[in-house]
Amino acid sequence: MENWGNGIKNGVDWRLFYRASNLGYSSEINKVYAEVDAWGADESVEFHFNGGGGTGTETLTSGTRGSLDLAARANEAMVGALGLRDRGIKKRGKRERGGRSLWAGKAPAILVEPFFGDCQSDVDRVIEVGGEALLESILSNL
Numbered sequence: 001m002e003n004w005g006n007g008i009k010n011g012v013d014w015r016l017f018y019r020a021s022n023l024g025y026s027s028e029i030n031k032v033y034a035e036v037d038a039w040g041a042d043e044s045v046e047f048h049f050n051g052g053g054g055t056g057t058e059t060l061t062s063g064t065r066g067s068l069d070l071a072a073r074a075n076e077a078m079v080g081a082l083g084l085r086d087r088g089i090k091k092r093g094k095r096e097r098g099g100r101s102l103w104a105g106k107a108p109a110i111l112v113e114p115f116f117g118d119c120q121s122d123v124d125r126v127i128e129v130g131g132e133a134l135l136e137s138i139l140s141n142l
Helices: 025-039 063-080 099-103 121-128 131-140
Strands: 006-009 011-017 044-047 057-061 085-092 108-112
Touching: 025 085, 025 099, 057 063, 057 099, 063 085, 063 108, 063 131, 099 108, 121 131
Parallel strands: 044 108, 057 085
Antiparallel strands: 006 011, 057 108
């Protein structure tokens, strides 16, 4: 994508939002999801990158019907694009790690973790596939 801030791809109008820094975690999440809500998102996908000695792809969901459906589509796309170990879809409550992002906005939300940033083979695979191809794969499944 030439412009990583927004675009239309495969009929999906998407926007990229960034958390403000130095506000504190809860304030950062609340602020960015207020912006997402103001834009009028139908679905929300937050990107994270795992660390801690693992490998693979996983997706976090709130467990609501919309979030579960979105998680299934995004996880399938990431695993298909990257070919990394499928760590699955994991439900998170509001107070669990990653949960605030899943519950802060109005739209069904997921948090995707496509690879482990401290696993060189995961990083090499993402470089080989390319960030744009990964994004396009996810967007094509939305």
